[in-house]
Amino acid sequence: MRRTLVPTVAAAVLASALAVSCASPGDSAAADSEEVKVALVTSTSGPLASYGKQYLQGFEAGLDHATGGTGEVDGRRITVLKDDDGGDPAKGVSLAKKRIGQDVRIIAGSVVSGVGTQIAPVAEQNRTLFLSGPAATDELTGVNKYTFRSGRQTHQDVVTARAILDAEAGGKGGKGGTTKQKVVVLAQDNAFGQANVAAVRQLLGADGGARVTPVLASPSATDLTPTASRVKSAKPDMVFVAWAGDTAQSMWNTLDQQGVLDSSTVVTGLDIRASYPVFGKARDKLTLLAHYVPGATANDEAEAMRAYFEKKKWQEDLFSPDGFNAAQMVVQAVRESGEDLDTDAMVEALEGFRFAGVKGENTVRSSDHALLQPMFQAEFDGSGKPAVLTVFEPKRVAPAAGKIG
Structure with missing residues (x-):
């Protein structure tokens, strides 16, 4: 089975996840109309570093595909900010708060369930879109309005x-x-x-x-x-x-x-x-x-990911599609967010969103934000x-x- 690390988190850490000193992005001034910052808070060190690497590579390929190689959505540049949580929930929360304080409206990437479940309430408190990555815990499904999945669950x-x-x-x-x-x-x-x-x-x-x-x-x-x-x-x-x-x-x-x-x-x-x-x-x-078998699918998205990986000399793996999905979801959210990058508009754009992913057809279930997808x-x-x-x-x-x- 895939490995998921869920460290014990002190009550004080949980409490801190529910309150962020910075102002809510939903109440701040309009976002830079020429740039959209997306924070990828994931593990590039620690027990699940390999999962994080696969996710990041998939995201890069997915963003390239979804934007036609431009890295832009309707003229707005997508700037990706990468942060290593090391598999530590407290560190993940701290990084999420930091990025929210920098007016980041979209956070994605958790591969560790314990990190994802701690970032989710921070996203809700601050009206920030959160796209959880390979973290499999069922607790993230339906946890709040602003949390979505880009991968499967237990x-x-x-x-x-x-x-x-x-x-x-x-x-x-x-x-x-x-x-x-x-x-x-x-x-x-x-x-x-x-x-x-x-x-x-x-x-x-x-x-x-x-x-x-x-x-x-x-x-x-x-x-x-x-x-x-x-x-x-x-x-x-x-x-x-x-x-x-x-x-x-x-x-x-x-x-x-x-x-x-x-x-x-x-x-x-x-x-x-x-x-x-x-x-x-x-x-x-x-x-x-x-969840995925490398090389098992041959649709346009799978071929696009493989072509991109071949140029980079990367090898597709179990969680590559999760990153690819996340990038497609980011592009959909930004496209429908309006000039002010409104988070509620992004949520509405993703609920019921049906799209072709590397594995096949995906659907974001409106009622709880589960990602319905093929399995093998x-x-x-x-x-x-x-x-x-x-x-x-x-x-x-x-x-x-x-x-x-």
């Missing part, structure tokens, strides 16, 4: 897993295959793991009729044999794995040694290219749910690269509908 991962299990069981309609199935959620006992347990319980358990059992391991555990034994003894039909960090390779080897991969359908999320070797010999026994089922081929088996259309893998606030 519920979309789990709904994809349900569709996969349904197909494996021969069911139809997205739920039949999970009825009375035994599902084990194997995860680490941290915020990311617990969020996945909650999502699986809701979508496969309460909604799908499966019997869901969590098996949580300490993030610091190095001997994972007892954990694998607990999974095997549960005799699951499916094991949903949400794992992160340096013990991933050991975890997969241990599951394989304990026979779990031979006795159950094991579903996990496809991570970035650098993680492919981590699966080891286990890779041929896994079913992959995938994949497996590793003989060369060790992921290959798409099934493309799930956005409606089939849409997260539960919510509302803002």
